[in-house]
Amino acid sequence: MAHQTDIEIARAAHKLPIQEIGAKLGIGAEDLVPYGHDKAKVSQRLIESVRNHATGKLILVTAINPTPAGEGKTTTTVGLGDGLNRIGQRAAVCIREASLGPNFGMKGGAAGGGHAQIVPMEDMNLHFTGDFHAITSAHNLLSAMIDNHIYWGNGLEIDQRRVVWRRVLDMNDRALRDTVTSLGGVSNGFPRQTGFDITVASEVMAILCLATSLGDLERRLGDMIVAYRRDKSPVTARDIKADGAMTVLLKDALQPNLVQTLENNPAFVHGGPFANIAHGCNSVMATTTALKLADYVVTEAGFGADLGAEKFMDIKCRKAGLSPDAVVLVATCRAIKMNGGVAKDDLGQENVAAIEAGCPNVGRHIANLAQFGVPVVVAINHFLGDTEAELAAVKAYVAEQGVEAILCTHWAQGGAGTEALARKVVEMAEGGTAQFAPLYPDEMPLWEKIETIATRIYHAGEVTADKSVRAQLAAWEAEGHGHLPICMAKTQYSFSTDPARRGAPSGHSVPVREVRLAAGAGFIVVICGEIMTMPGLPRVPSAESIRLNAEGLIEGLF
Incomplete structure (x- = not known):
C-alpha cells in the first residue's frame, strides 16, 4: 500500500456520513x-450550548525548523488523533485549512499524508466550504469602500499616501506585490501605489481565527486600521462603515468545519493564517468547541516551534485563555540530516555524523518549549529510508535533553503507528505537570517583548531597528496598544533571519525592517529580514501537473 499516492489513499477511504462523525462527539x-455528505459546519447554537461543558486536554503538535526534506507535522497531528482514539480516548483533531497559493505552488496541501490524512482531501485542498473566498471577499469589500470614500469627497480626510489596507488574493502571484490602481482618468478615482497580499496573510483571516463570537468578530473588524489622516490619526474599518457588511459576508465562515480522518475520527478544519507572517493556528472557535466535546484535542501550529509554537502560546493561548497540557515536537531523520549540512539529493544515504551535527536544532526547540512550562515529547516521523543507527542517534541525543523520543509509523500504518506516542501523551497530560505561562507579560514594553522573543527563542545576540521603528512602537504605546502581544514575521527555515543558516545558530542579529499594528486581530506584526506577504510560484509549479483524468477524478494534488 505504501507506494500509493496520498490522493489515491484518500480516494479509497471508506468515509462515514458526516452525521455519524458528529454523533461521536455528541x-x-x-x-x-x-x-x-462528508463535511459540515457546526452550528452557532451548538457552540453556545457547550460553552459551560468540562474542558478536555489540549495537545500541541509542533516541529523542528522545516526543510525541503519534509517533517510531517500535519501527518503526525492526524496520526496522533487516530492513535488516541485507538487506545480508547475520545479525541478530535484541529488543523488549519489549506491555501490555494501553496497548493498550486510548491508546498502542496494541508490534509496530512499516507495513512494519516483528513478526508475529503481534494475538497479540503481546493474550495472546501468557501471560507477563504468569504475572507477574500470581505477584505476586498473594505478595499473598495476605502477607495470609494476617497472618490466621493473623502469626508474622513484620509491621506491617500497613507492608505495601509492592501488587497488580497488566495494565490501565489508575484506580479501583484506592488501595483498602481485607479489609472485611466477622473472617473476611475485617484491613482495610488498599493499591492496585494495572499489571503492567508490578511488581518481578516487572523481575526476570524481569534474571534469568539459574531459580536466579537464585528468589533474586531471595526477596530482594523486601514489608513491615516494627514495628522497621523488612524482611520478604521468602522469609520468607513464596512464592519457590518464584512460580518455578513463572514457569518457562515466563522462556523467551524467538521470532517473526518481516514479512520473515521472527527477533525475540525478551520481558518488558515500563515505562520511566518500571521499567527499560524487554526481558529479559537474550532479549538474551544472541540475541547468542550472531546477528552483530547490535538492541534498543530504552523512551521517550526520558533514561529508556530511561540505564537500559539503567546498569542492564541493568551487571548483565548487556553492552556496546553503537552507538546509533541515532530522531527525526521531526513530533516535533522539537512540541518546537519547534508544536501537534499544525498539524504538517502546513512549519515550518523550528520544526524549528530543536526540534532542541536532539535535540542534548541526542546529547550525553548520548556520555557513555557509544558511537558514535551519528540515524535520521530518515520521514513522508509531511515536506518537503525540514525534512529538510535536521535533517540540518544533527545534522551540527553531529558526528553523521550518515540518512533511513529503513522504514514504507513495510520493510528496503529502512533499508539506508543498516544500513551505517552496521555501519561504527560494526566500527570498534571504542565504549568503553562506565556514568555512575557502583557505589561512589558513592546520593544522589550521583541527582544525577549529574539533572544530567548531565536538566541539572537541583538535586535536592530531604525529610530522610526522604535518611535512607532512608542507612539502605539502612548495610544494604548502597549499591552498587545508580538507576532514576528520572519523566515521559517532558520532561528536567524537568514533562511540558509540551518542548525542552531546563536549570537546573530535580528533586523526589524517594519512594524504594523493589527488592531483588530490584537497584535503587533514585526517584520524581520526579507519576508514576503505575497509568495511567488516556483519555476515548475505544482499546478502544471494537476488535472482531471479520463474518469473525471483529480490527479496531482498532494
Whole structure:
C-alpha cells in the first residue's frame, strides 16, 4: 500500500456520513449544516450550548525548523488523533485549512499524508466550504469602500499616501506585490501605489481565527486600521462603515468545519493564517468547541516551534485563555540530516555524523518549549529510508535533553503507528505537570517583548531597528496598544533571519525592517529580514501537473 499516492489513499477511504462523525462527539444532526455528505459546519447554537461543558486536554503538535526534506507535522497531528482514539480516548483533531497559493505552488496541501490524512482531501485542498473566498471577499469589500470614500469627497480626510489596507488574493502571484490602481482618468478615482497580499496573510483571516463570537468578530473588524489622516490619526474599518457588511459576508465562515480522518475520527478544519507572517493556528472557535466535546484535542501550529509554537502560546493561548497540557515536537531523520549540512539529493544515504551535527536544532526547540512550562515529547516521523543507527542517534541525543523520543509509523500504518506516542501523551497530560505561562507579560514594553522573543527563542545576540521603528512602537504605546502581544514575521527555515543558516545558530542579529499594528486581530506584526506577504510560484509549479483524468477524478494534488 505504501507506494500509493496520498490522493489515491484518500480516494479509497471508506468515509462515514458526516452525521455519524458528529454523533461521536455528541453533535446532533440538527446542529450540523452539511456541505455535501462528508463535511459540515457546526452550528452557532451548538457552540453556545457547550460553552459551560468540562474542558478536555489540549495537545500541541509542533516541529523542528522545516526543510525541503519534509517533517510531517500535519501527518503526525492526524496520526496522533487516530492513535488516541485507538487506545480508547475520545479525541478530535484541529488543523488549519489549506491555501490555494501553496497548493498550486510548491508546498502542496494541508490534509496530512499516507495513512494519516483528513478526508475529503481534494475538497479540503481546493474550495472546501468557501471560507477563504468569504475572507477574500470581505477584505476586498473594505478595499473598495476605502477607495470609494476617497472618490466621493473623502469626508474622513484620509491621506491617500497613507492608505495601509492592501488587497488580497488566495494565490501565489508575484506580479501583484506592488501595483498602481485607479489609472485611466477622473472617473476611475485617484491613482495610488498599493499591492496585494495572499489571503492567508490578511488581518481578516487572523481575526476570524481569534474571534469568539459574531459580536466579537464585528468589533474586531471595526477596530482594523486601514489608513491615516494627514495628522497621523488612524482611520478604521468602522469609520468607513464596512464592519457590518464584512460580518455578513463572514457569518457562515466563522462556523467551524467538521470532517473526518481516514479512520473515521472527527477533525475540525478551520481558518488558515500563515505562520511566518500571521499567527499560524487554526481558529479559537474550532479549538474551544472541540475541547468542550472531546477528552483530547490535538492541534498543530504552523512551521517550526520558533514561529508556530511561540505564537500559539503567546498569542492564541493568551487571548483565548487556553492552556496546553503537552507538546509533541515532530522531527525526521531526513530533516535533522539537512540541518546537519547534508544536501537534499544525498539524504538517502546513512549519515550518523550528520544526524549528530543536526540534532542541536532539535535540542534548541526542546529547550525553548520548556520555557513555557509544558511537558514535551519528540515524535520521530518515520521514513522508509531511515536506518537503525540514525534512529538510535536521535533517540540518544533527545534522551540527553531529558526528553523521550518515540518512533511513529503513522504514514504507513495510520493510528496503529502512533499508539506508543498516544500513551505517552496521555501519561504527560494526566500527570498534571504542565504549568503553562506565556514568555512575557502583557505589561512589558513592546520593544522589550521583541527582544525577549529574539533572544530567548531565536538566541539572537541583538535586535536592530531604525529610530522610526522604535518611535512607532512608542507612539502605539502612548495610544494604548502597549499591552498587545508580538507576532514576528520572519523566515521559517532558520532561528536567524537568514533562511540558509540551518542548525542552531546563536549570537546573530535580528533586523526589524517594519512594524504594523493589527488592531483588530490584537497584535503587533514585526517584520524581520526579507519576508514576503505575497509568495511567488516556483519555476515548475505544482499546478502544471494537476488535472482531471479520463474518469473525471483529480490527479496531482498532494
